[in-house]
Amino acid sequence: MPQDEHKEGIGGMMNPTRYGIERVAYLLMRLSGLGLLAYFVAHIYETSNILRGQVGWNEFLELTQTTEGHLFLAIVIAMCVFHTVNGIRVMLGHGGVGVGKPARPDYPYDPASQNYRHKIGIYSSIVLAAVAAMYGLAVMFGE
């Protein structure tokens, strides 16, 4: 029998409660990436309705004119903004930008890579996503 590796599994990977805002951003980045991918596929399908002519197109478009449709689009807007802004932060971080400089560590060993620059990046992407979604809702429900 192969040895049980005692891995934490998907539940542990997804758990955002233990390791600060950075781990929350990690989860939101994954969820929004997958959400956008799903939206992208649905979007291709939706726009393919144009092949059914103007009537079919308008019929389908009416789905987005409902309350549920508005809320759904607001979530898409939020995912888009968060994923893009946080994505830029992550790409910079992956290139070693803003992750701090090596130095002789001193107690209590606060890790320099978990610094305010990246925290500001995370909080701004969350705030911008919320603002964009609210603006979207205001436009859609204000018609």
Next chain:
Amino acid sequence: MAQVSSTSNEQSSTAKSITLKISRYNPEHDESSQFMEFNVKYEKWTTVLEAILDVKKHFDHSVAVRYSCRQATCGSCGMIINGKPRLACFTKISELDSDVVTVEPMNNFPVIRDLAVKFEKLFDSHQKIKPYLIRDDTELVSDEKEFLQTPEEVEQYIQFANCIKCGLCNSACPTMATDSSFVGPQALAQAYRYVADSRDKGKDSRLKIIDDSHGIWRCHFAGSCSQVCPKGVDPAMGIQLLRGYMLGFRS
């Protein structure tokens, strides 16, 4: 299996007490792990390791725990304490601020028994990144007595040289949680430790080793490794700086 016991008669009456829940599991004959509970007295300075050793001394010697230095130097006593990977010898009960202290074996390491886990994979990954200076000449034959470094050059890698191979970072890492083949933050941070050393000439061969589908590219910079590291290594920083070389952001 639950059992409530107390060491009260052994200790001074000024001490407070907590419930210590120890995960018991022997893969050879247990289906799953179970907690045993003990009532343990503690002082402001009592560490979780001391509490576990207290239990071993007074109630149940069969509790399996690995330790040696008791001073955050040997890297043996990593375990999950109240939900997070920590060194038992470096975690005071008083700082946990809880009446119940739960200790479990580290995640992402196979359990040998109770709190003791297997380190083979961590050591293999560590070895894989060639954790030694690579160069053609040696200090022994060259005319110079030693390879000199400026304090600034030492500063480039010394924080990463603090690693005690305790594995807490690998236990906190979200990629490690699902990917058995991932090389892990511990080894990646050590790859950076040698790449950043001005005496080392092995950069190209090391970068080739970690440029793998289960290598450095599996890191998503979640940073949990750095948040649990007890020695200030900050593996996440080392990994991103290393990836900076590979992506051409740095030279």
